[in-house]
Amino acid sequence: MHHAADGTLIMQIAELDSPSVLIDLDIMERNLRRWQEHCNAAGIASRPHVKTHKIPELARLQISLGAKGINCQKLGEAEVMADAGLDDILVSFNLIGAAKLARAVALARRIKLSVVCDNDVVADGLSDAFAAAGMRLDVLAEVDTGGARNGLQTPQDVVAFAERLSNRPGLRFAGLMTYPPKGKVAEVRAFLSEAGELCRRQGLEPKVVSTGGTPDMWKASGYGGVTEHRAGTYIYNDRMMVAAGAATLEDCAMTVLATVVSRPTPDRAVLDSGAKSLAADLLGPGRGHGHIREYPDALIEQLHEEHGVVDLSRCTGRPAIGERLRIVPNHTCVVTNLHDRVWGVRGETVEKAWDVAARGRST
């Protein structure tokens, strides 16, 4: 291992032990550029969700390519990103409790912070904390456009809540935020359109209308009136995004480097990568726990904690013990959350070693 004159790390993938998480830099950079160009053409701001990578250097890269700011789900992630110079952060989660409110105020003193909120308990807490600090916080009303998670349930609820928000000291009603359900573009459009219209009639302009998600990101302009979109997974992509039609396998930048450690039967291989490396998220019945690039017909049929059990019965070529494989995971975001470090590679060369600095910042 050595460093080039520009600080780039130079080593070979062959020098890495397994399991290790590799990021193909050419693919990643192409994913980032393509989405930013699409946003530019569609007139939508990009606010990448950093939950997928949790790496400040990659957030800065997203900004340098044109992203307006970033999106965090946890205050702890936002603090790590702010420490690294990211200065426009939406925390898309209801913040509750004295500890988190004090941290939110401290964060808002040093960056442009905005948050979401869908209920009066959370709004009261934010209002008290920010008014006491002599500050005003931008708050997006979170709306449930069918995702059945957080969010106000009807456009009528939205406008009533927006009014209450705008009347509270310490807060500023900044617009609408939703995490749209997959494949329901028309329904999301109808909800956002009616809610926006009702707000405007009350003189409450939703300056920001923020949608999210990678599966439908290419359709985001179809939601209508959207000012920004929060995509996360698009930086790496994964089998779920391929299944959703948002990417191809060639767009998947993350692979887990694994080693075949056992071949107990002709049809079975066992990998040194289980649920604690690949994550157990399923894609659907019979689809397995990842795509093995070298053996596309192999099925990772079961993950124990540290063992990946592979069914080779449909393969013609079969791996030997000791062979190293690269696996496209089902869901990159949860893989990120398992590892303290990932490696940026071009071809067989390792150029980057990134600490997953915001990993484990769960509060």
Add this chain to the structure above:
Amino acid sequence: MHHAADGTLIMQIAELDSPSVLIDLDIMERNLRRWQEHCNAAGIASRPHVKTHKIPELARLQISLGAKGINCQKLGEAEVMADAGLDDILVSFNLIGAAKLARAVALARRIKLSVVCDNDVVADGLSDAFAAAGMRLDVLAEVDTGGARNGLQTPQDVVAFAERLSNRPGLRFAGLMTYPPKGKVAEVRAFLSEAGELCRRQGLEPKVVSTGGTPDMWKASGYGGVTEHRAGTYIYNDRMMVAAGAATLEDCAMTVLATVVSRPTPDRAVLDSGAKSLAADLLGPGRGHGHIREYPDALIEQLHEEHGVVDLSRCTGRPAIGERLRIVPNHTCVVTNLHDRVWGVRGETVEKAWDVAARGRST
């Protein structure tokens, strides 16, 4: 927060933010004592699998209560444990590659290391490395008694492999190891008995016969001829162990402290704890992602990465926004793997803050 004279941390659970992982010390200590007493009575050595907690202090506690040594799945875990003074470690995983072999030799210079192996490629690597170092390594032949993971497939394969092991320089055939399938005590007994007998006929005494797993741990003496058992989950227990009949909910020491952050509909609550805090492992259809102690009829029906979506339709009492809940997870071992710290509690008092020191040591 302050510290008592003996170094005990004294704070209240109310001072912890959420999500946080709590370990009820009374329950944990009872779980540890009960299993050690059972092992003592059964004449089986206990070799706890530290994958469940990944905390050196807890491994030392297990030893102080009578465990013979510990079991690690990854060399990286074993190195952390050795650094903390644990000196008898079984690494129950095929070790492959120059980097891991060099680390294994270094580890064996400072502790009593033993490993498992189920194939000649791995055996050759271990033999070359340990012979070159002028050392002999205890190796258990891993056998597949129906778990369909690693392991030699038949008793005849076992004895042939044991002979080859015992003829290799640098290695010592030390016995048999298996991870038994659940609920197959008779089948496991038959396999181990025949394999052991065949080995003995060749003058290859399997001094160690090591079984594992918490689900069937109370039946371990029924496997016949077992000298040690590797249980992991028993220290904390979880809903999977309750479902397996190995524990009751009252034996579950780990809970995840979560906060209700939204109540979008009368039947829905949303928690600040999703798959990145509770882990997504499922118990079975309709069983949900954890047991909420305060609302046992509530169903955690869906985990997003940071949101837990709860169906309250079967509850009489329902939680308010801001209410804090304690959730027994489905699978403690994967929860451990998500968090950098856990808190030891008695009643409402927090006595311990433990770093999960071996978390993320995936190679």
